[in-house]
Amino acid sequence: MATTAEYKIGPFTYPRGWFMIADSDELEGKPLALRFFGKDLVLYRGESGRVVLMDAYCPHMKTHLAANSSSYVVHDGSHIEGDNIRCPYHAWRFGPDGICNEIPYFDGRIPAAARIKTYRAEERYGAIFTWHDPEEREPDYDLPALPQWDDPSYVRWTFDRLGVMKCHPQEIVDNIADLTHLGPVHGSTVEYYENEFRAHVAVQRQGGGHRTLVTNNAMLETGTWYTGPGVLMSRVTGLFEAMMFIAHTPVDDGVVKAWHALLVKSPSDSPTEEDVAAARAYQETSRLAFAQDFDIWTNKAPCFNVLQLPTDGPFGKARIWYSQFYRPRSEAEAILARVEGIHPVRGMPPAPEAARTAVPA
Ligand code: FES
Ligand SMILES: [Fe+2]
Known part of the structure; x- marks a missing residue:
């Protein structure tokens, strides 16, 4: 497996950004042992x-x-107590702030070193996300909005765990x-195609026919965008209006875990069993x-340099855009100055205005 250093993306092994780490259904019951960003982690619901x-x-x-x-x-159900977690070995108990707040066999002062590093965890759209930041600062952008999640005519997704x-x-x-x-x-x-890069967002707009997903020369249009390095959404107009979600999160250097899901608009205002x-x-x-x-x-095999043709998509620009997350924030502006804007591809019409205003929402 190839590493970030071999791709020469930037000094940070793992990028800055919002990343999915679990789906909410995985969290029912017991604490989860996870591994992301080269670290072993614990996720639990208090x-x-x-x-x-x-x-x-x-x-x-x-x-x-x-x-x-x-x-x-x-076994005794004291693993999770309130919003605390108890260690299975000698039963020290830690709060959601990572600080040890009870040692059952010691009534002296709890040592200051009895604490565990915690990370931001946010539940959204049936998933748990964390903010990973090599500079250890506050998020500098938000998770993507998904107003369709609260629209009752959409059938909510359940995640495909892609492993x-x-x-x-x-x-x-x-x-x-x-x-x-x-x-x-x-x-x-494909009948039209373009990419657009701006700030932490990378967009692809394309439309055309499809061998199996549409019939009678209908158009399958997708407006797809990354919000940061690991969360992708795509508005798909085909058989149904739908929002596709793909997340991929580094586990170790050169190893990722991925999920897929689709939010589908049903023909009725409140979806029937058939619609589901x-x-x-x-x-x-x-x-x-x-x-x-x-x-x-x-x-x-890993591709460190794309042998790119003028009629390929703008791989080089996309890689420059992506590199901003492997470098200090202070360098983002200079990186973006090289790639921001709309990039059509030689021989291919750009997206029509309607597609541009549709995505990202
Ligand atoms: S190792 Fe966790 S309480 Fe002893
Ligand atoms: Fe693809």
Whole structure:
């Protein structure tokens, strides 16, 4: 597997940004043992409903706080107490701030070092996100808005857990600028195409026919955008109006975990059982389309330099845009000065105005 250093993206191994780390359904019951950004982590839901993310290892003797199924702490239901988590080894208890607030066999002053590093955890759209920041600062952009989530005519998604792939995220992000794979891999006949880069957002607008997803020369139009380096949404107009969501998060250097989901507008204001079934089936079609990319990524060698043709999409520009997240924020402006704007591709009409105003919403 290839590393960030080999791609020469920037000095930070893992990019700054919002990243999905779990779907909400995974969190029911017991604390989760996770690994992201080269670190072992623990994610749990406190009894108030609050989600808490912290380093995995107890400061006492480095026990993993979540990865245990046999201690009486776990059996007796004292693993999670209120919004606290208790270590399975000697039962020290830590608050959602990571500070040890009870040691059952010691009534002296709890040592200041008895604390665990915590991270921001936000629940949105049925998923848990964290803000990863090599500079350890506050978020400098927000998660994407998704007003359709609260629109009752949309069938809410359940996530496809796509698992862990030995592929550097750079290879995945290249896809945002990849005009010429759309025909061979996905069966699209692209009639217009463009990319746009601005600030932390990278957009791809394209439309045309499709071998299987539309009939009678209808258009399948997608307006797709990254909000930061790891969260992608796509407005898809085909058989149904839908919002596709893809998240990929670094696990280790050159290894990512990914999820896919689709929010589908049903023909009725409140979806019937049939509408839900149709939405699930449509999500499966979308997942299969994404699996076509996965098939390539899991088997390809790392591409450090694209042998780019003028009629390829703007891979080089997309890579420059992406590099801003692997460098201090202070460098973002200079990086963006090289790539911001709309980039059509030679031989391909740019997006019509309607597509431009539609995405991102
Ligand atoms: S190792 Fe966690 S309480 Fe001892
Ligand atoms: Fe693709």
